[in-house]
Amino acid sequence: MSSKLDIYTTKRRGRITNMLFTSVCFLATITCVLMLVVLIWNIIVQGKDWLSWDFIDHLPSRFAHKAGIKSALWGSIWLISLTALFSVPLGVGAALYLEEYAPRSRWRKLIQLNIANLAGVPSIVYGILGLGLFVRALQLKGSVLSGALTLTLVVLPIIILASQEALRSVPDSIRRSAYALGATRWQTVWYQVLPASLPGIMTGVILSLSRALGEAAPLIAVGALAYVPFVPEKLSDEFTALPIQIFIWTSRPQEEFHHLAAAGILVLLVVLVSMNAIAIFVRHKYGKKIRW
Structure with missing residues (x-):
């Protein structure tokens, strides 16, 4: 009892x-x-x-009623495009090698541990690294290219880890079935494993790029300017970005610039939400096509 x-x-x-x-x-x-x-x-x-079309189409100005985000918006577009161009092939390729080709050894475990640690490093540390490596050592100065390479360092560990998780989610039965039909390892990875893991990889990539779009600290470290009265046209041009422009406006004492900063935040939120919506759409669309 x-x-x-x-x-x-x-x-x-x-x-x-x-x-x-x-x-x-x-x-x-x-x-x-x-x-x-x-x-x-x-x-x-x-x-x-x-928030208006003039606000989006005008360049920054000392006068609030004339100020816009055109140069900052195009600077962010340049940055995120180049960051995707550099980080996606490197990140997905590194994940494929580590998951599909690299032997299970202590060296692989050490690399995996370092990648996991790098994913948690504050972005300002990457900004300092970008300042020393790209701006000074490679003499790229405060250009769009140096900013994109620095953001690539920020998001690369995250893309690698997200891609690895997507590749691990593919059942081993798919690989064994491909090998049983006479496919090589490369054919198995390219035609079976990679398409099956594409929704997860794309989601991780887009979410990582969304984080890069909102970064300000590493860009300030590499020398992104607060006032750029032109739209970047080549990789060596100086640049600014939406987070930096918003930060500058919020630091101004005039109330009108605080309203401009709020409008800039709305534009940035729209871009970020759109990118996240694309990630959800990609996962939903390609996830329905894949049946294990």
Whole structure:
């Protein structure tokens, strides 16, 4: 009788603990969501009246009513395009080698450990590395190319890890079936494994590039300028970016520039949400085509 009572008491305590933990997690989630909604609503209220086509098409100015984000927007487009061009082939290629070709050895474990550690390094550290390597050692100065290469360092470990997880999610039965039909390792990887892991890889790539688009610290470290009165046209041009332009406007004492910063944040949010929506669409579209 006593043992049954102890079991009942233990189960009851477990249910109570589970309910309390669930309630705390729910309360924390609701608090974070409400704070995010309040912040976004505050930004919308401050920036909606300043958001217009002239704001997007005009260059920065000392006068708030003439200021725009054209050079910053095109600078961000240049940066994210070059970052994708550099980081995607390197990241996906490194993940393919580590998962499909590299032997299971201590050297591979060491490389894997370092990649995981690099994914958690603050972005300003990569900015300092980019300053020493690209700006000074390679004499690229504060150009679009040096900024893109620095952002490539920021997102490359994340792309590698995301691609590895996508490749691991492919069942080994697909590989064994391809080998049984006489396919080589390269044919198996290219025609079977890579298409099957494409949704996960694309999602990781787009989310990583979304992070790069919102980075300001590494770009400031490599010498991105606060005021650029022109649109970059070649890799050696100086540049600015949306996060830097927003930071500069928020540091100005005039209230009008704070409204401009809010409008710039809205533009940046639209771009980020669009990229995340593309990631969701890619996963949904290609995920339906793949049946294991």
